[in-house]
Amino acid sequence: MDWVNAIIQGILLGGLYALFAAGLSLIFGVMRLVNIAHGDLIVLAAFLGLTVTTALGINPLLSIAIVAPVMGLIGYVLQRVVLNRTLGDDILPPLLVTFGLSVIIQNGLLELYSADPQKMSAGAIETASVALPGGLNLGILPLLMFVTAVLIIGALQWIFYRSAWGRAFRATSDNQDIAQLMGLNKSHVFGLAMALSLVVVAVAGIFLGVRTSFDPSAGPGRLIFGFEAVIIGGLGNLWGTLAGGIILGVSQNIGAQINPGWQLLAGHIAFLVILAVRPRGLFPRIDG
């Protein structure tokens, strides 16, 4: 039963990893930008959640209502003021600039919040669980997070393929010049894409901060999980990203079940194996 439990917990954890990954995947898909600061932005969102939660005395899950729009705004401004200037034929400048941004965010958070690990408490819901047949207990909070992750991925999928924003994202991704001819200002379109990415980051960051403790240096690790989920699932496929997150979460939990020290290692091994067997990921992009 421990094994079944490990797998179920792994699936639920995979939802969080998919959230880490979704924003990364969206940005790469729309503007071919690899955002090295993505993990640090997740941690920034967690700290913002902490501040909002302590200042207003509310449940951290409710702080999403404030942190998500704030992160969206930060994303839009960041894109318009900084990142758009780095985009061009050369892929190196955006890598360097987002790497610099990563360093700046980590040090800024260190200055403001110190290196102490923090955690947000969501109250009674953290210990609530439903009993499943066979003596398994399913935590309500992990379940809630997983369902939210699935809904968010579904919403992103809808936005990307069914809405006017998504049409603009896809058109700009296809051909920036011709998209401009259609009256789309690509700087604005990219700003919207980054805003959307960071709204997802806000949810991911707060879920992270409720689930585990975090500190200013936690970002790069989250970035790696996000990357791995994206690559496992196949670039540009959001449902694939969810599958990638789940595979990563399950592998980690199976590893931890064998030996508590093997949790991260098992995830990385699963990633490498899949990369070796299917270099384009399990579900490479299928449009529609």
Add this chain to the structure above:
Amino acid sequence: MGSKPVPEAVLEIDGLDSFYGDFQALFGVSMRVERGEVVAVIGANGAGKSTLMRSVTGLLTNRPEMVRFGTAQIGALRADQIAHMGIAMVPEGRQLFPSLSVEENLIIGGQAGRPGEWTLDAVYSLFPVLKERRHQASTSLSGGQQQMVAIGRALMSNPELLLFDEISLGLAPIIIKTIYEALPDVIGTGMSAVLVEQDITRAVDISDRVYCLQEGRVSLEGKSGEVSREEISKAYFGV
């Protein structure tokens, strides 16, 4: 501003020099398109025809006064700003969005939100075959059908000025004929048009006036009915 007491110009290009980095592609090009007029631009490969189109649509940035649209100086505006003002282009090689369906390509053409007679239904009645295929990927269409989408996409913004860059390129003669037969319905509605074409006969037939470019300079300018074949050959090939 407008000191010339001549007919109203929709587009006025004045001493346009265009560059790709250090490479100069256009040298002091001047051109005028009057309201409701169809102007043909001919010239050999590499003469600078597409560069001229890119400069007018804002894909290449120039000095503000080098390109005027009505009374506005648009030479330094961004392409999306110019699109909103009412210039649309059917680009060379069609350049549909592969990730978008046929209908989405048309809808995004109307993105600028300019009101007018061109709607999805109007485009579908001009090119009925597109309606049957509207949910297909744009890449699944034949070349001629793709060209219809590209034309429809440009019309959807209800432009005042429509630029066509070699719409017959790579299409079978019968398809070219179909598309050219549809053109009067398109530009007969008071729209002004600039038509880039390598096929000189077609260009002269459909246009009111013709410009010939040679190595980035205007080598001939005249009323389409008045320029002779010899003049055109000379301006075209520089012999």
